[in-house]
Amino acid sequence: MSVPARVVTLVVAFLAVAGGASFLVINFLLSSPPVEAYTTAADGQVHVTMQEDPQNTVTNKPDWVSYFIKSPTTGQWVHTTLFQVPAGATVDMTILGYDGCTPLRNPFWSKVTGTIGNVADVNGKPTKAINSWSGCNVGHTFSIPGIGLNVPMATPSVTATLCSTSPCTSGPHEVMTFKFKVPTTPGDYFWQCRVPCGGGFIDGFGGPMQTIGYMTGNMEVVS
């Protein structure tokens, strides 16, 4: 092989390896869902809207359950679980529950805690706890352990035909609303679902349960 051919081969091989490594780093190590930044509205509260779906047809993991967040700027549903709120603010949270029920592994998480008044409204009705075993009424939870927040998500009837295309815009769903105080200390506060809804994974707690952008994420508190 001539010297120029060797050089070309070497350069091509180098570029291939470097390109592959860059692709891996950029796509898997550095990639992150977008962060939806909320600000305080005129009424002094931060209005955050989310929904939890039985599937995620906008990604290559269509059978993974997932949360979506409504963008405060475009009003569109965004496939992310990262949102930003001002420190010390009062969050007025609305979560649309489109997914069906799965009983909690630990019924302790049936209780609403950490919200203002330790209460959440299910379709406007104040609720302090939802028994996930007596009637299979819980689909997921929205829990921020760092501030002691835990809210079980009510579900549509077990016989209902669930929304099949995400983000859901129609179909049976429950509307959960609750308010909580954001810590005054800036930082990332992770949130998670406590229902073992990672179907097909060990203990139901793999896959979407441990992947940011699906059933867990961060509440970024900024000053």
Added chain:
Amino acid sequence: MAASEAPPSAGSGGASGAGSGRAGQAEPNHGLRIFLIWLVVALAADLLIWFVWGPHLPPGDMASAANGQQFDIRVMAVMAAPVMALVLVYGAYAMIVWRHREGDDTDGPAIHGNTRVQATWITVTSVIVLCLAGFGTYELVNGQGAGAGEGPTAIWHPTGTKPLQVQVIGQQWRFTYRYPQFGGFETTQLVLPVNRWVQFNVTSLDVIHSFWAYQLGVKADANPGVNNIAFTKPTSTGRVVVRCAELCGLWHGAMFDYGKVVTDSAFMTWASQTRAQLADVTAMLPPYATTYDPTVIPNINKAMAKAGIVGANGYYYPPNDPVQP
């Protein structure tokens, strides 16, 4: 110095460096010198470790198990310090006294070993290691279980008063605590009374966690289907840091909380208030059990129903893939 002019000879004890110099020049007794320096350094180190550093060694003395661990570490440090001091003193002495001098190009002595020194070294280190092994084994078994998980059948347990039972339930990614002697309520708060034995019954609902209550000197694995018992007795009030010490998934690093040790009266007040506050969710919990194996809990529920005992209607979700009802 004489040593620069006449390196120690092998025949006079190479290990200690002592030996006869050139004709007419008396070689100091290096072995005695090193021994005396070592004795002073080792004694000073041991006194500092025991009386100055010792009370501040981890994990502190907030509980009996922690105090026991601190004692063990103090003993081991006091045993280890003279050994380390000997190495350092010998090294420093050699570098200072037997260092190369300007203009001295003579070779050092040909050392072929010293049976007496080797035998002494092996004997002394063997005795130290065996004593520490014996001490460690005794402390592990009798020293309140060393604060570690002793499995479902504890080898050591406190005598006399009945300990406060606290069940530690690990789950991704939070510890919760059940108090079976107070109606079996479950909470995210670890609150303990001072000067009372506590029996932790540690288990898990999913993967393996490890309950590490640092200031209490307790560290016990939380395995699903296993009751891992650990004892401690808080001896002073204050805050306790609880961490998971077993890599358990995405948010393992955030799996921590803060417990507290309070006075007995404050604990009783807290327990009764919390029991009342959590009555609604306690009614949804399964009956108290040392583990929550899904094949066992339903049977307990059935047995209770058969006996006419009204219990909770739920049970912990089986540790396998969820199935949509």
